[in-house]
Amino acid sequence: MDRQLIATADGSKTLLINGLEETYHSKHGALQEARHVFIKNGLNLLDCYEINILELGFGTGLNVLVTFDEYLRNDKNHKINYFGIEKYPILTNEITELAYSELFPDPKVKKIAVGIHETEWEQEVEIDDLFMLKKVKDDFYNIKNMNLPPIDLVYFDCFGARVQPDLWEKELFEIVASKMKSGGLLTTYSSKGSVRRALMELGFEVEKKQGPPGKREMINSWKK
Secondary structure (H helix, E strand, C coil), X not given: CCEEEEECCCCCEEEEECCCCEECCCCCCHHHHHHHHHHHCCHHHCCCCEEEEEEECCCCCHHHHHHHHHHHHCCCCCEEEEEEEXXXXXXXXXXXXXXXXXXXXXXXXXXXXXXXXXCCCCCEEEEECCEEEEEECCCHHHHHHCCCCCEEEEEECCCCCCCCHHHHCHHHHHHHHHCEEEEEEEEECCXXXXXXXXXXXXXXXXXXXXXXXXXXXXXXXXXX
């Protein structure tokens, strides 16, 4: 996969897939998007103590970093078990060039910005006393065969439907739903009508929310 580093509007960086013209994060602001979609409209909407998070896909690791940063900001008032699925890990030089450690003032977040990519795949790793990370190198459709705890929160952060339409269809959402708790939340940057309809057919309560900078709407979906 041929990728190049690009700057986004908020000063943070992301990767562009050459030939597909698809980016890992919004060109309007990678950091802003991650915080808006997955923290403001994800983690911060849950009030349970222990939260099992499933991310599709792990990618640059930025969503782990904003989650860990929020966990530290809130004096560790949650226990977080984070499961990140990724079929095509990014390269060591790309991790360095993204320089995500520069985005966070907290030294603990700076320390793990590279470290999360160096942890072993398929192994549970203690990032902090109450924050566990497990990366799984696999296809999203194989989630159905994975041994996961009941999931409270899904970060649905796949590449867009323009380049990977199969990842935004009912079959994958059904697999993900089967791993979620009743009352669990799936949050995504997408607001496609077909996505909303697929989730509603699976029994989710779907809400349209204000999108991150550069996008009018996004979706929150609660499993009934």
